[in-house]
Amino acid sequence: MPPRELPLPTVLEPRGRTFGEEERAAVLRVLDSAVLCGAFGTEARALETETAALTGAAHAVSCSSGTAALHLAVAAAGIGPGDEVVTTPLSDFGTVAPVLAQGAAVVFADVREQDGNLDPQAVEAAITPRTRAVIAVHLFGGAADIRALREICDRHRLTLIEDCAQAWLAEDEQGRPVGTLGDIACYSLQQYKHITAGDGGLATTGDPELARRMRLFMDKGWDRTEGRIHRTMGLNYRMPELVAAVARVQLTRVAEVVARRRASAARLAAALPGIPGATLAARPAGHSWWTVPLHVDDNTRWAEALHTEGVPALPGYLERPLYANPALSGRTTGRCPRAERLIDRTLLVLPWNEAYGAEETDRIAQALGKAAAS
Numbered sequence: 001m002p003p004r005e006l007p008l009p010t011v012l013e014p015r016g017r018t019f020g021e022e023e024r025a026a027v028l029r030v031l032d033s034a035v036l037c038g039a040f041g042t043e044a045r046a047l048e049t050e051t052a053a054l055t056g057a058a059h060a061v062s063c064s065s066g067t068a069a070l071h072l073a074v075a076a077a078g079i080g081p082g083d084e085v086v087t088t089p090l091s092d093f094g095t096v097a098p099v100l101a102q103g104a105a106v107v108f109a110d111v112r113e114q115d116g117n118l119d120p121q122a123v124e125a126a127i128t129p130r131t132r133a134v135i136a137v138h139l140f141g142g143a144a145d146i147r148a149l150r151e152i153c154d155r156h157r158l159t160l161i162e163d164c165a166q167a168w169l170a171e172d173e174q175g176r177p178v179g180t181l182g183d184i185a186c187y188s189l190q191q192y193k194h195i196t197a198g199d200g201g202l203a204t205t206g207d208p209e210l211a212r213r214m215r216l217f218m219d220k221g222w223d224r225t226e227g228r229i230h231r232t233m234g235l236n237y238r239m240p241e242l243v244a245a246v247a248r249v250q251l252t253r254v255a256e257v258v259a260r261r262r263a264s265a266a267r268l269a270a271a272l273p274g275i276p277g278a279t280l281a282a283r284p285a286g287h288s289w290w291t292v293p294l295h296v297d298d299n300t301r302w303a304e305a306l307h308t309e310g311v312p313a314l315p316g317y318l319e320r321p322l323y324a325n326p327a328l329s330g331r332t333t334g335r336c337p338r339a340e341r342l343i344d345r346t347l348l349v350l351p352w353n354e355a356y357g358a359e360e361t362d363r364i365a366q367a368l369g370k371a372a373a374s
Helices: 023-031 043-055 066-076 099-101 122-124 146-156 209-219 241-274 301-307 337-346 358-374
Strands: 059-063 082-088 105-108 130-135 157-163 182-188 199-205 289-294 347-351
Touching: 023 209, 023 241, 043 059, 043 122, 043 199, 043 241, 059 066, 059 209, 066 199, 066 209, 066 241, 082 099, 099 105, 105 157, 122 146, 122 157, 130 146, 146 157, 199 209, 241 289, 241 358
Parallel strands: 082 105, 082 130, 130 157, 157 182
Antiparallel strands: 059 199, 182 199, 289 347
C-alpha cells in the first residue's frame, strides 16, 4: 500500500502557523517586566505605532478582538438606537454584533455573485434617512468595490467602515491597499486569520477625532492623562500586553505570509482550467487569499468529495445568511437572493495556509479533479 498522506497543515497546529523564537522571546519579555495589562505597559502602544506604519494610517487603536475593533468603529461613528447600518449578509457575526450592541438596526444589502462582496447598487438601494454607516467586508481576502462604496457614502454623508479581518495587505483594482479609503478600517488577530495572537483587534483611521473616540471607548471612556474621569460610555476592550507582544512579531511576518499564500493560490488557479465545473470566485489581482473561494454547481457534493480526499472545504462558507440567525430576524429566504444562492448552492470555500507548497497545492488540485469527475 502507498504511504498514507499527512493531513494538510492547519492553523490549529504548529506547522500551519508562523511562530518562532521571536514570539517566545516577546512573551518572556512581557513576563519579565511583570506588566501584563495594556493600560500600563508599552507593547500595545508600540503595536499601534507599528500598525499605523504598516497600513499607512495616521492612527491605530488596539483592542481585544476584531469584533471589538468594529465596535470601536461603530461607537466612534456615533451610531445608536434608531440608526441603521448597511452591510453584507455573507460575513462573520462579528460584523453585525457591534451594530446590535449599540441598539441600531442592521440593513442587509445583496452581494455580487462573482466574488460575494457587497454590490454597491444594492447598498445604495438600501439607504434610508436613518442610515448612518456602511460596513464593507473584504471577503476571503478579496477587495470589495470600495471606491464605489466611498462615492455612495460621500454622496449620502455616511461613515464608511472597512472590515479587513480577512484581508491583510489586500489591494483593490487600482492597487490601493484595502483599509485606506474608509473612515475606519478594522483588522483581526484571531486564530484563523493571516497572522494571530490568539485573539486581538486593531482599528485604523486618518481622523484624529475618530481615533480619540475609539481610544476612549476601548478603555471605559477613561482618558488616563486627566485622572479618573470617564468622559464617555466605554467598555473594557483593552489588548493585554502578552497579546500585543506576540502581535508585534506577527506583524513583521504578514508580508511573507501573504506572499506565500499568493504563490500557492496562483498555482491552484493555473490548474483550474483543467478542472471542469470549478472556477475562482475572486479577482486574483491584489487578493490576499485568507481562503480560496470557488464557484461550483453543487457545493455540498463537491465538499463531500473533497473531504473524502482529505481536503477540507466549506460549502457556502456559512450555513445561512446572517439575517437568518435567531439573533436577528430569523427570516430565511428572499431578502438577498444572490447571497442565498452562493450559500445554498454555488460557493465552495477552501481554507488556505501559508504552509501550502507545491506538493500540498497539487494535492488539492488533484482532489478537485476527482470531485469534478465524480
